[in-house]
Amino acid sequence: MSQDIKRIYYCRAGHSSENFVYSNRLNLIHSGRCDLCTIENFIQEFKTWSSGNANSDKVIQESQINNIDNKLQWIPYDNFQNIKHIADGGRGSDWEYYLIGKKVEIKDSRYDIAEFLKGVTTVNNFNRSADYHGISKNPSTQNYITIMELFDDDFHMFLTKNFWNLRWVSNIFILLSIAEGLRILHQDNLVHCEYATYIDLDLYKLENDLILNANSKNIEIYGSIPYIPPEVLRGDEFTRTSEIYSFSGIMYEIATAQRPFADQAHDTYLMIDICNGVRPKASDFMLNWIPEWYLDLMYRCWSDDPSERPAAAELYNLFLEILEKLYDNIVDNNVMRQLKIADENQKNTSKSQKQELFSYSNKLHPQSCYSGRYIHTLRGLHDLLEEIKSGKSSDPNLLKQ
Ligand SMILES: [Zn+2]
Structure with missing residues (x-):
């Protein structure tokens, strides 16, 4: 008769792998990572940053406490140069794990940043190709910026460098990732304006806003x-x-x-x-x-x-x-x-x-x-x-x- 022995792990702070992080998930302690420590660290950091908008702060904080993986993060604009894409080579060929790099700037502060962030959270939770977001604010324009997976290179450099290694299976994979993002955005009634300048600056708008403003014809556009x-x-x-x-x-x-x-x-x-x-x-x-x-x-x-x-x-x-x-x-x-x-x-x-x-x-x-x-x-x-x-x-x- 062998008894089923379940190993219990403890992190340095004394959290147990038997503790629940969320109602349906046990604490994962693995390679120096502990979910409960991560959440506690985020909570301790709450007082050290602000997006300048209390509602947005709340959306970001909630994602840090409640989302298992896709946690939004506030990134001070000064840190921008230091953000590095984590290129995970993984198994098989590298292209499979390359995701499309995006920085998104919301051009106009009249858009409700908190509503926008809720949209981002929705996309994060449904779209595995967009599973990291940092939020920042350009101090000179006062525009919010969101950062998705970033390449060291931009997309064009990536394609030029890898053109002869990319077969159609990889091309279709890249297009599928982008189409999936679009499909989800469209479902949620978000239009991702000018996303084709997706390497640099993008612009999200709520389509409702577009409908409301249907009569005001554009004299200038961005893209x-x-x-x-x-x-x-x-x-x-x-x-x-x-x-x-x-x-x-x-x-x-x-x-x-x-x-x-x-x-x-x-x-x-x-x-x-x-x-x-x-x-x-x-x-x-x-x-x-x-x-x-x-x-x-x-x-x-x-x-x-x-x-x-x-x-x-x-x-x-x-x-x-x-x-x-x-x-x-x-x-x-x-x-x-x-x-x-x-x-x-x-x-x-x-x-x-x-x-x-x-x-x-x-x-x-x-x-x-x-x-x-x-x-x-x-x-x-x-x-x-x-x-x-x-x-x-x-x-x-x-x-x-
Ligand atoms: Zn811990």
């Missing part, structure tokens, strides 16, 4: 021109369908290792082109390793008519289905066949083609701008436009920071 859909460039509000347009810019970058419109000035002329239906093209030499259905989907997301763009949930379901088949090596339809051929072609790419791509992806127009900035919409430019065209006035959108 990077290649990721802003034509209707928003014209002066309409940013909506969920606008976000799908921005997503397409990421699809383009993943397939080509080049950001959209990298070889052009990001000025008012480009905005007019985009409104007239011009979209980034994939160079002929790349078409061997980009599946045709992918290009079709990308251009559908870039559709001029917002109602023709797929919903985030549709993208999510599609990428999930494809990813599962890729994992299981199932080639049962045209989409999967195209992916297989694209992977093989990429594997067999000659050295000279790789060099061609490298020189191509390094081409960057001196007047391109991929960080977020304020841009005059075409509506805002209406009066200025004739003067700009005639050269009497310089383009206010040209590299205005």
Whole structure:
């Protein structure tokens, strides 16, 4: 008769692994970590920081006490330079564990920061690809900033460096992670404006707010021109369908290792082109390793008519289905066949083609701008436009920071 002996662990502070942390979870003491110590440390720290907003403080504090893993953290702005992405290599290939880096800045303090943080907590709890958030405040702009997983490199550098190692299984995985985030945001009625400048600054708004302000047409918008859909460039509000347009810019970058419109000035002329239906093209030499259905989907997301763009949930379901088949090596339809051929072609790419791509992806127009900035919409430019065209006035959108 052997007796079942259950080992009880104690941390240095004397907490037992038999204590409950939450009503349904025992204290985990492991490798110097103790859940109860972690919570006590957070509580001790409460008096050492403040977001400047009592309601926000409460949301952050509650997440630190009640959330098992996804604890929000207040990060003083001065610490920004010191934040490092924890790149967990883990098993298998590294790409699987790379998550998309995001810093989010809420541009306008009139948005209720506490409500926003509740939204963040919801996303955290449902989306494993967004499971870390720090909150900060830019002292000069007074804008709140949230930080999700951060790369040492930005996303573009990551793609450029890893382009030849990333097969379609990894590309689809990255897109699935982003689509999942979007799907959850859309469910919760949050629109993640300008998320395509997601490396730098993003902007969240409650869609309710957009609806309330439907009559106030935008004279200025915030973002990077290649990721802003034509209707928003014209002066309409940013909506969920606008976000799908921005997503397409990421699809383009993943397939080509080049950001959209990298070889052009990001000025008012480009905005007019985009409104007239011009979209980034994939160079002929790349078409061997980009599946045709992918290009079709990308251009559908870039559709001029917002109602023709797929919903985030549709993208999510599609990428999930494809990813599962890729994992299981199932080639049962045209989409999967195209992916297989694209992977093989990429594997067999000659050295000279790789060099061609490298020189191509390094081409960057001196007047391109991929960080977020304020841009005059075409509506805002209406009066200025004739003067700009005639050269009497310089383009206010040209590299205005
Ligand atoms: Zn302890």
